[in-house]
Amino acid sequence: MLMTGEQYVESMRKLNLQVYMFGKKVECPVDDPILRPSLNSVKMTYDLAQLPEYQDLMTAVSPYTGERVNRFTHIHQSTEDLMNKVKMQRLLGQKTAACFQRCVGMDAFNAVYSTTFDIDKKYGTKYHENFMNFLKYVQENDLTVDGAMTDPKGDRGLAPHAQADPDMFLHVVERRDDGIVVRGAKAHQTGFINSHEVIVMPTISMGEDDKEYAVSFACPTDEKGIFMIVGRQSCDTRKLEGAVMDTGNPEFGGTEALVIFDNVFIPNDRIFLNGEFEYAGVLVERFAGYHRQSYGGCKVGVGDVLIGAAAVAADYNGCPKASHVKDKIIEMQHLNETLFACGIACSALGTKTESGNYLIDLLLANVCKQNVTRFPYEIVRLAEDIAGGLMVTAPSEKDLKDPKIGPYVDKYLRGVNSVTTENRLKILRLIENLCLGTAAVGYRTESMHGAGSPQAQRIMISRQGNLKMKKELAKSIAQIKE
Ligand code: SF4
Ligand code: FE
Numbered sequence: 001m002l003m004t005g006e007q008y009v010e011s012m013r014k015l016n017l018q019v020y021m022f023g024k025k026v027e028c029p030v031d032d033p034i035l036r037p038s039l040n041s042v043k044m045t046y047d048l049a050q051l052p053e054y055q056d057l058m059t060a061v062s063p064y065t066g067e068r069v070n071r072f073t074h075i076h077q078s079t080e081d082l083m084n085k086v087k088m089q090r091l092l093g094q095k096t097a098a099c100f101q102r103c104v105g106m107d108a109f110n111a112v113y114s115t116t117f118d119i120d121k122k123y124g125t126k127y128h129e130n131f132m133n134f135l136k137y138v139q140e141n142d143l144t145v146d147g148a149m150t151d152p153k154g155d156r157g158l159a160p161h162a163q164a165d166p167d168m169f170l171h172v173v174e175r176r177d178d179g180i181v182v183r184g185a186k187a188h189q190t191g192f193i194n195s196h197e198v199i200v201m202p203t204i205s206m207g208e209d210d211k212e213y214a215v216s217f218a219c220p221t222d223e224k225g226i227f228m229i230v231g232r233q234s235c236d237t238r239k240l241e242g243a244v245m246d247t248g249n250p251e252f253g254g255t256e257a258l259v260i261f262d263n264v265f266i267p268n269d270r271i272f273l274n275g276e277f278e279y280a281g282v283l284v285e286r287f288a289g290y291h292r293q294s295y296g297g298c299k300v301g302v303g304d305v306l307i308g309a310a311a312v313a314a315d316y317n318g319c320p321k322a323s324h325v326k327d328k329i330i331e332m333q334h335l336n337e338t339l340f341a342c343g344i345a346c347s348a349l350g351t352k353t354e355s356g357n358y359l360i361d362l363l364l365a366n367v368c369k370q371n372v373t374r375f376p377y378e379i380v381r382l383a384e385d386i387a388g389g390l391m392v393t394a395p396s397e398k399d400l401k402d403p404k405i406g407p408y409v410d411k412y413l414r415g416v417n418s419v420t421t422e423n424r425l426k427i428l429r430l431i432e433n434l435c436l437g438t439a440a441v442g443y444r445t446e447s448m449h450g451a452g453s454p455q456a457q458r459i460m461i462s463r464q465g466n467l468k469m470k471k472e473l474a475k476s477i478a479q480i481k482e
Helices: 005-013 036-050 052-058 079-096 103-123 127-141 208-213 236-240 278-317 323-348 362-372 375-387 397-401 406-412 421-435 440-449 454-464 467-477
Strands: 019-021 059-061 068-070 145-148 171-176 179-190 197-200 215-220 226-230 256-267 271-274
Touching: 005 036, 036 052, 036 068, 036 079, 052 059, 052 079, 079 278, 079 323, 103 127, 103 145, 103 197, 103 271, 103 278, 127 271, 145 179, 171 208, 171 256, 179 215, 179 271, 215 256, 271 278, 278 323, 278 362, 278 375, 278 421, 278 440, 278 454, 323 362, 323 375, 362 375, 362 454, 375 421, 375 440, 397 406, 397 421, 406 421, 421 440
Parallel strands: 019 226, 145 197
Antiparallel strands: 059 068, 171 179, 179 256, 197 215, 215 271, 226 256
16 A cells, blocks of 8 residues: 555654654654654655656556555566666655655665575575565555665774674674574664664675674664664754755755664564675675666756756846856756766666566666766856855845844845845755755765765776776777787
């Protein structure tokens, strides 16, 4: 059953989440003014799925339940599914101008689906069956699931088992007949606070000595022993000031947290990997591939909003016809569509895995994400260029509304006379939000480090690029005989 947005919000209210922020426990994360915009972004994945005009993009028929499910819980059955995923993410980015968080679970589903199939084939384990039961439960209840990969990692030069503190990577600390107990943490967890369940995965490839760290499973986000510490975002407390305009994007946002797993019990039927260390790397590579594809959708949608905002700012400043402004907006569009082209291309060239689902072209997915580590920065630079300095020096909404000084703000910060000062400041605040404020987490720094930092993609490009074949081509054309 597809949930409505309201049903999703109420379902989150029922969870017993342990969330901490500013040194205090948050009693009701759903109603917290700092966290609520991030919940609204996830809610949009439910709201849009209810609309007939978005049904093809936002939903799919599950071959496992026979029912129509939200695409965020779908296992990709074709290259068309892969392309629809990217288009759906662009749409959500356009509607929220923020990170809508639900993609990590979708990418985890598809990576765990094929990897558990491969492990079972080799070892006769039951991980795929475990996963399929979990997936059906998620699809039938239309749940939001976080995908947790990134460990704190401690000394980057040491393997998990060699760390001074053994908990720097999440690991099994006890084995029982009915399951395992795990301890560790996952960092930068996008949307954990707004999810019903989490799929935990290892974060790097591992050797035999790291066996206890090669573990993957699913559990409820309010399981005993799990707690979250919310990450700060630039300008986050503006949401507490009662000056809506100053937030730039009053309704939507994203959220990240450091999530602690303090001796959490996982029953056997929720385990997807448990000691088969050589599959840790496979799972990482597939999940990262899917999430690098994802950025060719979500960042593009947010980019659409930023490009639009820059163009509106140019209108309000009175210079939409200046040739350099027009050219800068063309450049922003060119960069943004190039990212989209990469997201679509790695999807179109996807292939069927042995397990039956579709995997993106890994080389192109990594090229996609490598471009994402650069182009949004250039798009931001151009948006700031067009917006002008007022995007960072404008007084607050409270000054604008003040009976004494308000008229001065209104008078002197007006651009073209036909546009109110309030509207001009609103669009500049949105640009500020996307370039430097709370949304910059998702649009800027996450473009750099989300789904793996730039060097991680370069390693994959060097592995997948087939340089040997290219050298042969050159030698053949030059008629070299060695
Ligand atoms: Fe989805 Fe993008 Fe957020 Fe990742 S960063 S969860 S792909 S919206
Ligand atoms: Fe991300």
